Amino acid sequence: MSFLSVKNLTLRLRDNRAPLLRDVSLEVSAGEVHGLVGESGAGKSMIGKAVLGILPRAVEIAGGEIWLDGVDLLTLPPAARRKRVGGLAALIPQDPLTALNPSRRIGPQITDRLVDILGWKRTEAEARALDLLGEVQINDPARVMRQYPHELSGGMRQRILIASAFAAEPKLIVADEPTTALDVTVQKQILRLIAGMQARHGTALLFVTHDLGVVSKVCQSLSVLYAGRILEQSTVRDFFAAPTHPYSAALLGATPKYTDPEGSLTPVPEAIIARLRAEIAAYDEAHHG
């Protein structure tokens, strides 16, 4: 039994019913790192948001199931669902500059979930936060706990958010493009940090990214999305050896190579895009209404 199991999830916009995810299914076992790859707007972030229950108000779930540790979250009442997700899962957000509350000190932003939701003692929660800040290689954690976000760099803040995500020892973490907003020099360190933390804690990771290079480094399996449809699901090893879908092959081909940056930058061929669009249109036709 997979720890996270998304079955036939369909999302659409509330007002004009335009589909955002079309019949998406995926499985993530305990401790597995699963990559969600696709262009901007492919719907990869929406999967993570649906699992965590933070879909924008304009988006509604039109069908499907989201099983987390043996319970279908979509059948739970909102309060019970929030509590379950808060205890079992966590988010590493995309932009560390906007994901910390500017008017609250760092310490309480890490410990609040432990104390308020999971009922820890404050002293225990603070000790845990200090440990984790040390683990993400922050110097003088006790001082940082008393600081405000604006006093820290982007890289520091992302480390804090990673520590915060691991605070309740969750079984699943959704990492939503966690390095996109960072400086290139910091990206690698953060990536290595997330991979290391994941391995040590044995946490399953849903890794949302548009960077296949990142997927090859940290993921074991992946799903390729296009326009809210999953085109291909496989292990990372098989995928990079021989992608089965022509779009995946084209994506791989579009990855720039250091040896030949100009020549290797090839766009996905028009013919493949046209074929995908036709498939999506046919799908929408078949599922109309």
Place this chain on the structure above:
Amino acid sequence: MFWQKLIARIGTTAVTLIGVAVIVFVVIRVVPGNPVAMMLPPGATEADVARLTALYGLDKSIPAQFLIWVQGVLQGDFGTSITTRQPVLDLVLGRLPATLELSIMALVMAVIIGGIAALTGTRLRGTKAEGAIDVANGMALSVPDFLWGLALILLFGVLVPVFHISGRVTPSLDLPFTTGFYLFESLFRLRFDLWADIVSHMLMPALALAIPLAAIIGQLLKQSLKETMHLDYVTLSRTKGYGENHVITREALPNAILPTLTLVGVQFTFLIGGTVIVERLFSYEGLGNMAIDAVINRDLPLIQGIVILFAVIFTAVNLVVDLLYTVLNPRLRHG
């Protein structure tokens, strides 16, 4: 940095006050109407008028009068009221507590009403209830304070007479107070009977002043709350397991409140201005009521004193808001 800012602010305040003093001094002397003529009984001779005019120094040129007045002010002497013949400073300071209490009560009511409206509207966003709150806000905003005062007098003074609508306290009561701050002193002395009577007098004028301000606070705070609710740290807080109420009050509110605070500072000075008419309407013995009497009687020294005091209050309020802003926004605290 903080002290430099404070000293600079006090400097600009002094310049502002001098400007206000000059304008008021000139304007009330240029407009028609002679205070001396109003003091003397009908049938007074030209000689009587001339003597009294000289007595109050009104025969000198305006710049000369101004210099005399400024010299007095610098020694704490704001002159003598023409109508009551009492020192202006005593009169004005005697009335100040009544107006301050009324303004502060109105401000507190406005913050409570507006805050509740904004929080409820945010909690129920996207529903019909939010629409109803918006409509109520619009109505409250489009009617000025003195009309609300009239409406409240009709409603709670005439139709359902549950509150006092005239004066500051029931005149037959024995008042043990040593300060002018009746509302606070009655609480301090544990005289809850007097306190209830004072509140019953203040509630309607305070509400009339509070309603338009509450609407402005409600509207702006709801707007900034709704913008804040989309931010990443609010979303992150939801993933931790927090519900809507916690997310609104603990994550969004402390950040959304800053623009509202600036506005409250500006609007509070308008509210104090509003006391002039509302106090008149409710025969409330405050500065505003005194200001109207002073203007009607052409009591020049008293008008000057009241206007200067209002100007001092306005600048003081703005200073307090600036300081509060620094306290609430950690980004301003450290260079």
